[in-house]
């Protein structure tokens with residue numbers, strides 16, 4: 466039997482309809498700027514985000530790293546949140562590709578505040594690195610898919626703009642924040658200097674991300690993308706999947722959000738299991754079994770034996786991510802497996818057996 470795969474929203478495979486669109490895509494040499502489908506995708510995403518221009522890139526990591534490279538000079542300091550993707554999961558790219566250092570700040574549910582940023586910005590003194598960029602992550606992967614609150618983002622944006630700093634949003638899952646809150650994408654876009662969005666996560670495209678910003682920023686990013694080997698040729702095949710994904714898979718993200726909450730509520734019913742339901746606002750659910758004295762990797766193995774795949778995010782934290790290729794029946798079955806595994810591990814439901 467095919468396992469129910471909740472390891473990530475990146476595990477989806479192109480649907481039959483998406484494959485048809487890929488097969489029919491008009492293409493050209495994108496290094497010459499001649500791929501009409503890539504151009505259409507870039508224009509579409511730039512418009513949605515309210516930015517002047519956008520660039521199709523191979524991955525979210527490439528989008529974020531290009532933004533860091535374009536907004537900084539070697540020796541600069543970049544403020545970010547300590548659990549952010551750019552700090553933890555991009556292979557030390559900022560040090561290697563941009564020669565900058567990161568200044569991670571402790572966040573609450575992935576959120577750093579304007580006050581924290583203000584306190585961390587370096588005064589102009591040649592002893593210090595120059596603070597030039599702030600990165601925020603929306604939604605936040607390690608913080609259970611929590612949404613960055615608009616009011617805090619507005620405060621940060623006003624501060625960075627009035628102090629000559631750039632603000633980049635790692636919006637790998639900004640689509641989820643938009644669907645969960647109803648806040649238009651361009652309202653988020655208006656507050657930041659650049660933003661990366663991924664097509665290959667909740668939207669279900671096989672490959673690709675888009676980074677957006679001013680025309681000047683994108684022309685700089687275009688040059689570094691080429692330098693880093695990311696100039697691709699008839700890549701309209703992939704851009705077509707991205708356009709299809711935006712047109713057909715955006716609104717349905719609310720189903721993913723509803724399902725992730727059901728998973729969180731199931732874990733939270735057990736003694737010793739902590740789920741931050743306030744943070745579980747989108748398609749990521751993290752359960753912490755530290756108080757139950759259990760180990761997340763052991764639970765992952767037991768769930769796998771019952772046909773449910775998830776990942777250990779730390780020795781005590783287990784992550785499940787909902788996506789396009791799961792059904793309500795898959796979630797029902799996953800809930801049964803969670804209950805079986807936790808009961809077999811000696812945990813008790815908080816409110817009796819029913």
Ligand SMILES: Cc1ncc(COP(=O)(O)O)c(C=O)c1O
Pocket residue numbers: 523524525526527550551602604605606635637638663665674
């Ligand atoms: C918040 C966030 N940003 C960026 C990325 C990087 O995306 P990619 O895997 O396409 O490089 C991820 C990937 O999971 C992510 O969760």
